[in-house]
Amino acid sequence: MTFLDRFGTDKACLEYLRGIRWRDGFRCPACGSSKGWPTARGTVYCRGCRRQTSPTAHTILHKSRTPIRKWFVAVWWMCTQKTGVSAKTLQRELPVGYKTAWLMLQKLRRAMVREARSPLSGTVEVDESYVGGEETGVGGRQLMGKALVAIAVELDGKKVGRIRLRHIPDASGKSLVGFIADSVEKGAKVHTDDWNGYNGVRGAGYLHRVTPILGDPQRALKYFPHVHLVASLLKRWLGATHQGSVRKRHLQVYLDEYAFRFNRRRSRHVGKIFHRVIEQMVVHGPKTYNEIVKAAEIN
Numbered sequence: 001m002t003f004l005d006r007f008g009t010d011k012a013c014l015e016y017l018r019g020i021r022w023r024d025g026f027r028c029p030a031c032g033s034s035k036g037w038p039t040a041r042g043t044v045y046c047r048g049c050r051r052q053t054s055p056t057a058h059t060i061l062h063k064s065r066t067p068i069r070k071w072f073v074a075v076w077w078m079c080t081q082k083t084g085v086s087a088k089t090l091q092r093e094l095p096v097g098y099k100t101a102w103l104m105l106q107k108l109r110r111a112m113v114r115e116a117r118s119p120l121s122g123t124v125e126v127d128e129s130y131v132g133g134e135e136t137g138v139g140g141r142q143l144m145g146k147a148l149v150a151i152a153v154e155l156d157g158k159k160v161g162r163i164r165l166r167h168i169p170d171a172s173g174k175s176l177v178g179f180i181a182d183s184v185e186k187g188a189k190v191h192t193d194d195w196n197g198y199n200g201v202r203g204a205g206y207l208h209r210v211t212p213i214l215g216d217p218q219r220a221l222k223y224f225p226h227v228h229l230v231a232s233l234l235k236r237w238l239g240a241t242h243q244g245s246v247r248k249r250h251l252q253v254y255l256d257e258y259a260f261r262f263n264r265r266r267s268r269h270v271g272k273i274f275h276r277v278i279e280q281m282v283v284h285g286p287k288t289y290n291e292i293v294k295a296a297e298i299n
């Protein structure tokens with residue numbers, strides 16, 4: 001069955017959500033009763049207080065005026081398009097207003113981060129790279145300026161395995177070792193250059209392999225090919241798909257989106273990825289436009 005056949009109506013989408021939200025049984029958010037029954041509108045009627053609860057209540061879809069069917073299409077595109085989807089494309093295709101499209105994508109990006117994701121392990125290459133500025137200003141406006149991104153790449157034999165990305169305020173030990181500690185399993189082998197921001201890696205519980213690059217970009221490419229590949233793909237994505245329209249204060253959620261898709265690039269189970277994002281959407285609480293727009297600037 002194709003996606004559109006299955007999720008062509010709001011009701012079908014709500015039923016799918018209902019199954020995820022109350023997969024361990026219904027619990028009424030108003031009175032706590034576990035006795036309820038499904039209605040034809042996709043909600044659940046509570047026998048305790050006689051209220052109806054939508055499976056979108058208190059999720060990121062809470063009180064959204066956009067039909068749920070459009071949300072599902074947006075998630076589907078986010079998961080299946082190799083480069084994701086831009087607000088401009090979503091605006092045109094759904095169709096919805098630009099602000100609505102942008103906000104939907106911001107909310108979805110937040111749903112793409114899994115709190116309990118397992119840390120990188122084995123051998124991990126770590127480096128930091130600037131994105132934005134002239135480089136990613138391919139056509140279009142350039143809103144971001146330069147921003148520093150820490151990149152960790154797990155090696156899968158000689159290939160690139162999973163990645164983690166973090167927008168960091170500077171290349172200090174606090175930023176870099178903090179990123180490693182949050183992203184890489186203790187005891188793993190961490191490979192970096194000899195920048196002094198990495199001096200604390202061993203002390204943080206890792207095997208630390210250091211390769212001096214002596215300020216030579218050719219050496220950097222030669223000894224850290226995997227992080228450089230990821231950095232160039234990331235820059236291309238920010239430039240081509242988003243055409244320099246990313247603001248610095250929102251950069252982290254774009255990095256999360258990129259890592260989410262990148263880490264699943266070899267998966268054949270698109271349906272499972274879709275399910276996972278929808279699941280995250282009903283786990284995450286509602287965020288208002290203002291909360292998202294005023295996300296803290298980190299530098």
Ligand SMILES: [Zn+2]
Nearest residue numbers: 028031046049
């Ligand atoms: Zn109730």
